[in-house]
Structure formats: structure tokens, C-alpha cells
Amino acid sequence: MAEFHLDHGDTKDKKREELKGRVLTLSNLVDYADGTVASRMVINRKCGSVTVFSFDENEGLSEHTAPFDALVTILDGECEVWVAGKTFPMKTGETIVFPAGVPHALSAVTRFKMSLVMIKEMPETKS
Numbered sequence: 001m002a003e004f005h006l007d008h009g010d011t012k013d014k015k016r017e018e019l020k021g022r023v024l025t026l027s028n029l030v031d032y033a034d035g036t037v038a039s040r041m042v043i044n045r046k047c048g049s050v051t052v053f054s055f056d057e058n059e060g061l062s063e064h065t066a067p068f069d070a071l072v073t074i075l076d077g078e079c080e081v082w083v084a085g086k087t088f089p090m091k092t093g094e095t096i097v098f099p100a101g102v103p104h105a106l107s108a109v110t111r112f113k114m115s116l117v118m119i120k121e122m123p124e125t126k127s
């Protein structure tokens with residue numbers, strides 16, 4: 001399974017700014033890369049993020065948990081997703097929610113692209 005790292009530096013911030021106020025096709029924001037996983041962050045805020053990923057065939061993300069719910073939509077291709085030990089085949093146009101704290105993983109059946117929307121819970125403020 002591929003490892004990936006998201007760059008949160010100034011250059012990436014400028015590239016994200018270029019996306020604002022434009023009509024976008026999310027699947028066009030990241031290209032496939034042989035033998036690896038590629039990503040492009042579209043929005044990155046304290047309250048959450050939107051990232052587009054591409055996975056080469058047979059690549060994936062090993063089982064892990066996240067502290068927040070995540071919404072995954074398949075933009076192109078096919079993959080298998082595992083959530084709490086259950087397997088779900090997914091294809092273009094389908095969406096799944098990864099619950100916070102629940103183990104999940106995914107693997108490419110064909111090359112595929114997905115969007116990941118992570119909404120982080122903000123602490124309540126006292127009035």
C-alpha cells in the first residue's frame with residue numbers, strides 16, 4: 001500500500017487560491033501516477049478539508065482510523081473499501097461515509113480517483 005503525505009506549504013496555498021470562483025471537475029485536478037497515490041488538496045481549513053486523490057491499479061491505503069467522519073466519493077474507476085471489517089465494492093459516482101474512530105481501508109481494483117471531505121468538529125463556545 002502506498003504512503004502519501006499532504007503538503008500544507010505556501011505554494012500549495014497559492015494553488016488552492018487559484019481554484020476559487022471557478023467551475024471545477026474534481027477528477028481533472030489530479031493525474032494518475034504509475035505505481036503510486038497522488039493527491040491535491042482543494043480546501044484546507046481548521047474546520048475541515050477537501051482533497052482529491054488518484055490511485056494507480058493495485059495501490060491503496062492500509063487500514064487506519066481518523067478522529068473525524070470522512071465522506072469519500074469515487075470520481076473515476078473502481079475500488080474496494082473496508083469499513084469495520086465489511087467489504088464494499090465501489091465505482092464512479094458512489095459515496096461512503098467513514099465513521100470517526102472506525103477502522104477503514106481501500107484498494108484500487110482499477111485506477112481510480114476519489115474526493116475526500118473531512119469535517120472536523122469544532123469545540124462549542126460558551127455564550
